[in-house]
Amino acid sequence: MRVFQVEDNWSMENARIGSRPDPLPGPGEIRIKMKASALNYRDLIVPERGYGSRMKTLPLIMLSDGVGIVESLGEGVKHLRVGDRVCPLFFQSWIRGGEPNKKKLLLSLGCEMDGTMAEFMVLPEGGVALAPVHLDDLEASSLPTAAVTAWRALVTESGVKPGDKVLVQGTGGVSLFALQFAKILGAYVILISSSDDKLSKVRAMGVDETLNYRSIPEWGKRVREIAGGDGVDHIVEVGGQGTLPQSLRSIRTGGTISLIGVLAGGKMDIPLGPIVTRHVRLQGITVGNRDDFSNMAKAIAHHRLHPAIDRTFAFDEIHHALEHLSSGQHFGKITIKH
Template identity: 45%
Template sequence: MKAYEIQSNAGIDALALVDRPEPKPTAGQVLIQVKATSLNYRDLLIAEGAYDAKQKYPVIPVCDGVGEVVTVGEGVTRVKIGDRVAGTFFQDWIYGSLTREKMKSALGSGNDGMLAEYAVLHQNDLVILPDYLSDIEGATLPCAGVTAWQALVTEGNIRAGDSVLLLGTGGVSIFALQFAKIHGARAIITSSSDDKLARARQLGADETINYKTTPDWEKQVYQLTNRIGVDHVVEVGGAGTLPKSLQAVRIGGRISLIGVLSGRGNEIDPSPILFKNLTVQGIEVGSREMFEAMNQAMQQHQIKPIIDRVFSFTEAREAYHYLKSAAHFGKVVISNDTLYETLRERGLANATLT
């Protein structure tokens, strides 16, 4: 089979398309023909050697992927041949709390991921894809979707009337916008692009802030909330934005710390956390149980993932470069070539899908 490998920390252009033997499922496992994958910022960090200093090579990258079950091993009962399934981000996190051992089961870093023609996963680590979603749409769910769901719903306990601040318009933030709106929350979103902010308003954003023209955006958030602050911040920036998020959240509010898009390592003054009685929680994607709960809500509300562009399997490097450019709104997807050609005929390949 064809698969991509990260063989060193030499960067995106060193991503190698290789031939590997087609994997065979053993007891409890299934063989999946991968139909589509999607990229996350984590995938860029792994390709550039900036994710884990102990990263082992070679590894098949990408944690997000969906496909069709084509072979099942002995004892498999949760899925059957022909089912459309997505793999979970942490293969061993079914329910309960995250542990060190469960963290070792993440796809695309310590374990081979989904950027291949076939993948073998254990039946317990699979989620059935909702019928109303295409393979391309389903491929966006395992990391960004579940992360936003855990942040706002599982841990955030979002309620109607809450206010939520979303930083940027990448995959996690756009999923969080959609989840906030189905729960009746007020959503404030930031971006450096007025065009992206206009698209966010079309998705239901109540207030938008261009952080390039309004660098003190935390003050604007404060004013928009009657000098109270938001109930919840979905913080994807990291060290560069966290100090502003600490100012933008209300007393007793919550910050879900998810990403490091603006960098790491800056000194953070912890006093706002103390004096404002804040909850700051790191969010590491989520369990299979959370994934399934999210799918039920998405099915009920017919939520469609927002996809910016679709690239073919042979264009994986181009997809990585596009994600790195930060030009995207929502998710960047890589499809298998057959599906890509269908999209090309419809005028949708390598183009905006929203």
């Protein structure tokens, strides 16, 4: 089968299309014919061994997002049928719900184990979830990482409710899923970006207020004003070091900041006093489990949501897709057709 993998040495230059023997399912396993994959920011870090010694030894098949059709079943598979369309779960070690721990976060696709950029995948029956039927393959492929992360932040961990005020940063995959989920939860959503064109697009998606943070560098004060003076209830924080100071100015006393990305720097260089004295909850979010995916998929189906897809590339155009991701020009998810 054809795969896209990091070979020989850790570097993007050693990430290339190669081949492996077709896998066969064992007891309790299924074989999936992959139809599409999607990119995440982590896919720029993985080839450089950015997650350290915990990563799988080379070669490593890349990417954590995808969708495919169940093609064959191993002995003892009970809940899936040939022809089911499924998404592999990001964490193969965190199948059931509950609180995260070291063991549950041990094995993720495209990092500690082979990922979705292959013609076929063999996984345990419990390592996949049914994709929403109204989505096409490219849309469904975008769900396992970014969408589950946004759902975990807003729903599982925080319980956002009607009338809450939510601040979303940027227009990448997690951010746009957060916008969509916050709106179906009945929240008032403010979104910041450096692009007026992208801000125009999110207004068409139903965002309540937008800010260009290049035009308003001290956007935290303006966010508080928009939120009524007290600040927002929840922030989907994807910038990290470069945006946290303004996020702390934006959040209300007792509010929650979900730290999901560190696109603007990965070090903590902020005053900690306001977090303590204002009882701010700063929580890290690392995707989620199958319960998160299944609950999210039901909501997506019920509200007939469609992910925002930026561009789609062919399998052999994967390097162009990664370059496009690196440019930061995308709006929503970048997908790969198998």
